[in-house]
Amino acid sequence: MSRPRIYISRMIPERPLTLLREHCDVHIWQEDTPPPAEEISAQVQQADAFLSMLTEKVDRALIESAPSLKVICNYAVGYDNIDIAAATERGIPVGNTPGVLTEATADQAFTLLLAAARRLPEAIAYVQNGEWKTWNPIQLLGQELHGSTLGIIGLGRIGCAMARRAKGFGMRILYHGGGGCAEEVGAEATSLENLLRESDFISLHTPLTDKTRGLFGAEQFAMMKRSAILVNTARGGIIQTDALLQALQTRQIAFAALDVTDPEPLPADHPLLDLPNCIVAPHLGSATHATRTRMGEMVADDLLRGLRGERLEHCVNPEVYT
Structure with missing residues (x-):
């Protein structure tokens, strides 16, 4: 046989x-x-x-x-x-x-959030390029997590794991969609529009569906704080890439930290890769x-x-x- x-x-x-x-x-x-x-x-x-x-x-x-x-x-x-x-x-x-990749992907999302908040890629390049001459009280100042607001789009398995990490850092948590662990992590349900307006950090954890494809476009970026940091470890197609590029170029939002893109991978000459306020990882969410x-x-x-x-x-x- x-x-x-x-x-x-x-x-x-x-x-x-x-x-x-x-x-x-x-x-x-x-x-x-x-x-x-x-x-x-x-x-x-x-x-x-x-x-x-x-x-x-x-x-x-x-x-x-x-x-x-x-x-x-x-x-x-x-x-x-x-x-x-x-x-x-x-x-x-x-x-x-x-289920199996929940914790690893949440680790990746929070790693990207921290790296963006504390300007780690920029700081590492600063040292490697020989620019670090002395300590300076206003040098490379980043954003503080404690007391800030994290908006989670999709409070499912990975979204909940992300929320638990945020809770440990003393962050206020808003969410839109899902919500099975909301009481456990102290997350507040809200509309997408309110989440965009109030969040200092926004992390995407929703599946890519007909409803969520292109969910983040120019209209959504215009609602966000100019100091906002966007993290995406879900699917690249949730974000309209051209709209994100414009929002970053015009400083409509402060920073994007991406583990997924659309298209994926991005061409080596894609303008997102040249921006100082965007970091892109090669889809490493489950990479342990x-x-x-x-x-x-x-x-x-x-x-x-x-x-x-x-x-x-x-x-x-x-x-x-x-």
Whole structure:
């Protein structure tokens, strides 16, 4: 009896990879860059299971071209890169990695917030460029977290983890959307407009949906404080990039700290990368050894479940089982 064939569109940690190789014929794209669309198409057409990354577009055409495909798992908590309706019509369950990356992503968000508030990138460059001559009482003054207001868009798992960190720093917390931990962290529900006007820091933790795509544009930036710092570790498409660029160039807002962008990655010559009031990280929200390994274990387990005809433990379209 032939072993099922799995296509993986990027290298993953060794432990989950070993688990998959014990049960399946595994084919992996070995490069650090995303595979070309024609490579994905050729491989998925022959595959029984597909382990996709958030950079891969798993659209209706790809799904319908793969007659043997039984299960798809996304190496991410988000799945806006997958046509869920098309997969569901084919009876293909789609898995993801919820929960496991919550703390790591909140760490990244708070790291970006702190770096922006205390002007760390600018300060490091100041020293490296030989500009540090003496101590100065008005040199590189940043913003204080204690007593300031953090606005969280999306008080879900990661938003709550972010709120717990903010509470420890003595910040007032406003939120719009979600709210399961509001009482625990002392967060106040408010309208989006009021959150924008009152917050010193705004952190995005909402999924990318039709409703949230382009949520932050020129109108929203105009409502924010000129001293406001915007942090995004969710999805780049929540922010209208051109509007953000203009808001930063005109100092409509003070700073943006981004772990995600639209497009992603940004071209090397993109003007956002030249701004002194913007820092961009290469989508590192879940980038710890422990988290990425656990993500791999979750998707490996669900891929094997799907190949056995069993229900996925983490399934975004459970209606395939009805």
